[in-house]
Amino acid sequence: MGGLQRREGLVVKILCSKFGPLNFSCNLIETEDSISVHFELGNEYSQAKEYYIFGVYDGHGVHDASKISSQCSEHLPVNIAKNLSKKPRNKEEDIKNAIRKGFAETEQYMKSALVKEAQDSGCTALVAVLGPSKELIIANIGDSPGFISSNEVFSHQVTSEHDVHNKAEILRLRQQKKEKDGVGFSIYRLAPGRREKSWALDNTFSRGMQFTRSFGDFYIKKKAPKSLISEPEITEKYDASDINLLVLCSDGITNRLRAYKRMPTQVLLSYIKKHINKKDPLEEACHELVKLCDLVSQSGYCVDDMSILVIVFLNNKSLKQWCEDATKRAEKPEDWLLYKQHQRYEEDISDISEEDLGVESPKSTISNFDIYDTSNQYSIEEAEEFDDMTIPDI
Structure with a gap:
């Protein structure tokens, strides 16, 4: 179910869809979202080994939004990788500098190669770079957010959304x-x-x-x-050895989950806890997230494209042990869901308050x-x- 990649202690789930039900296809016609997952891209372009680069891109505009997000997903990771140093004196600063240069070069590429298409269209971007010593640095422009969950901080949004609510x-x-x-x-x-x-x-x-x-x-x-x-906003350095879960997603996911007042990390860990005894709790949790987002789509509240990268840091644990440890503080789904477990998923969300759906407050x-x-x-x-x-x- 869905895209799945494993690499030296990582489990990466890829979910991407045009609006409506998520169906785990990253090749849908005219979807304005794109996703990138690269292992060892730095080694290919700058001999900087053991760097992983993940990204979510959300296109927008009157024309060519799909093309622009696709081009960003191809060029931004490469531009970051090209600027990584083979033997940096300071890995954190080297990664941050590579990110800054990568964003600047991607913008310059669009000015030269996509100047016509990008007059009234564009793309937001959210990227995470994982270094050889498990340095994790996240950067973004726009409103696609990143979240982490660790033993110390159960769920936390690590990026700021660049909009007029900021x-x-x-x-x-x-x-x-x-x-x-x-x-x-x-x-x-x-x-x-x-x-x-x-x-x-x-x-x-x-x-x-x-x-x-x-x-x-x-x-x-x-x-x-x-x-x-x-210009990207870049987070502090995180140690992936202390992180259980990293989620990168487009705002199509978070806008839907706003109705439940929960972050994607909270929802996933809650469902993992529910299915802890299944063969693949992570798979089951992703399936539940799909149905939950579909429920909100059916209400007509949000029909934006949805993309999400779910990155599990096993940190020398089996997936079973990871699931047990990561969900110790997770809620049970019935503690926060606004529908009862025995009801059908086709039920609408008319019982959600206006405040939950973002209806304006008094002026x-x-x-x-x-x-x-x-x-x-x-x-x-x-x-x-x-x-x-x-x-x-x-």
């Missing part, structure tokens, strides 16, 4: 607007009554953007060079609240969070 990104955009000749922009809700927002340049023909970092989208970047950027009435002069687009809670935001001197 305080740091709002601050960066607002600073750009304050600069001389800076282009103005406004924030809009994606649909009436919805929580999700987009931003768009004022007095241009640009479409609304849900995120603030991406590859491509050169029309917007030309109009406002410092607003939409392709802010704070008089001095000002984020791009669009305070009416933020709820009371959001306004309170951003109200103390200070803008640095230009």
Whole structure:
């Protein structure tokens, strides 16, 4: 069931689908998501041995989103691998520098080879690089998130989503607007009554953007060079020896799981615990995740493409022992599912509250609240969070 790869203490599950039920095919026509899994790519391009590179790419735009995400999945891992050092003095800094250069070179490739396709289309990217001493570093642009689970921290999102719900990104955009000749922009809700927002340049023909970092989208970047950027945000170094599970996914997964207020790592470990006595608990857990996401798709709440990489760090354990250790603190599915176990999966999710589905909260009435002069687009809670935001001197 699904793509499965094993490599020296790793078990990698690959799930990728067009909207609707996940069916484990990474070759569906016109899916805008792509996935990459590379072992020893560094050895092939720079003689940097024992580096593994994983990635999830989410295309977007009016045209060619599928082509752009596919091209990113081919070029970004290679560009990172080319910049790895054979004998680095500092492996952490070497990996981070390789990631930065890899992202910059991929953006440059798109400017030269895909300049027409990428005018009004682009791609977000989420990559993880595992080094020879089990150094794990994750980087992203856009809203595809990464999660880890360890014995110390059961489930934790390790990346930030680059959108207009991110305080740091709002601050960066607002600073750009304050600069001389800076282009103005406004924030809009994606649909009436919805929580999700987009931003768009004022007095241009640009479409609304849900995120603030991406590859491509050169029309917007030309109009406002410092607003939409392709510079990755890079995490701290993690020791894979201490990690049980790494999940990289597109926002099509997390948007669906928001209805259950759970992260992908939590859901997977919960189902692994449920099927702990089965022949392959990981396989069963992935199957359950499929059905859960399908349930949300049937409600019409989210129909975005879904892609997920599930990377298990066995760390010298058998898969059976790993399952037992990794799920010690996991919930039982019935503790958090909003449907009863005896009900059919075809049941809709009409009993989920509006708050769970991201319906907007009451609008802010704070008089001095000002984020791009669009305070009416933020709820009371959001306004309170951003109200103390200070803008640095230009």
